[in-house]
Amino acid sequence: MIKKPRLLSVLDVLSGMMILAAAGLVFFYAPVEQMMGLVQKVFYFHVATAWVGMLGFIVAAVAGIFYLAKRTEQWDITGFAAVEISLIFFLTAIILGSIWAKPAWNTWWTWEPRLTTAAIVELIYAAYLLLRQGVDDPERRARFSAIYAIFGSISIPLTFVSIRFLRTIHPVVIGTAETAGKGGFNMDSPMKLTFFFSLAAFTVFFVDLLWHRIRLGKLQAEVEKLRIDTYSNGM
Amino acid sequence: MKSYLGAIRAIIWKDLTAEWRTRESLTSMLVFALLVVLIFNFALELDIQAQESLSAGVLWTTFVFAGTIGLNRSMALEKDRGCLDGLLLAPVDRSVIYFGKVIGNLIFMLLVEIIVLPVYSFLYGVPVFQPGFFLVVLLGSIGYVAVGTLLATMVVQVRTRDILLPILLFPLTLPVIIAAVKASQGFLQMIPFDEFSSWLNILIVYDLIFTAVAFMVFDYVVEE
């Protein structure tokens, strides 16, 4: 039986409370934005989830570098955990962005640089999962995923730059820079406070989830070893 | 330095002579590329007006698809014939293998492009015969093959190798493809060079970054 560390329990409670507090701020403290109406309240968690998604991919790339340098299973587990959490949060952020886009620009999807890059990021890390699935040898799997995560973290900013550049040179009919300007808004100070608090809350939540996921990964590796031991001895 | 280049040349030469014996890769890539052009013709109703703006996209999609076939095949052959293990045992730097394979794959891709471009130009009257455009084709192919060779080497060691390469490769090389399409569009639509020259610079920068990173991590892909 693996014992749960005290600090992790503290972190569980803390992140839960912070998320609740952030939700409280969003619904009861932040004013209703006059141009957009209530849907603007989606914005706080939209940015927060996207931020956590980004954070996860940075963690995955760093873990990849550490894995290649140190070759300890720990770093592979960390990288995989970070990618999985990021996939969930990025997907949430994309859906929230889409929900925002509908009333703001009257379309579910705009080929806006950030949204498009987010979609490509999802595809890159979905490919990462498929790659992991295809390799049976744990050492090789760890090595390949580390390489792919590092490559992904280099390609993603370049993709963003390209798409951004593409849109500024060639505005498209739907979701142009001008309509994006109309969909935006200025933040007053209660909004700013809510915004930054949501970011902080999700960051703590991310650390908490990551820790849990790493523990899960370690247990999984443990069980895998036991299985091999048992069957090789028993047969 | 001289032996380094000699070793690279030996690998390229090996690939080319092996290909010359059967011509399997080149013919499959070529036939596939022409089929893609054919499908686009019907799918997009490529009449004279439409192809003005679409040609660059159609051409790069064709190159990229055909390129995947070539990459997959070139590494799969190495693996199946046991050549990869032999290469790895050879007393040369691992980067020799990487650059040898990159240049070999690049030659295949360029050969296909050299045949597809005149055909495309003949069919649709697109002005492909411009030195600037050829430069874009070369730069785009370099970036694509630099990443593709690395990933193909990785994928042949994986159980699901036949389907995995495009899934891994397309999203990663997207920046190169975007820049290549935009720069090609500039040349094919006869837009003044100043308006799209920055795409050419971007393409060069991406090529450098991708090649450098792929070169740095290649050791980790083939170690054992």
Place this chain on the structure above:
Amino acid sequence: MLSRLFVPDTINYMIAGYVVVVVMTFGYIGSLILRWRRLQGEYQRFETLRKDQD
């Protein structure tokens, strides 16, 4: 007060958005708990197996 009338009614979108957040987060936490329990069970099974063997 008059400007209030012009605020567009987008409450449905807001509700949809937060439902998505809740479903995704709790779904993921749920999957973590489920996987943890399953592995824990397997772990114990192997432990007892090993004790039997000794």
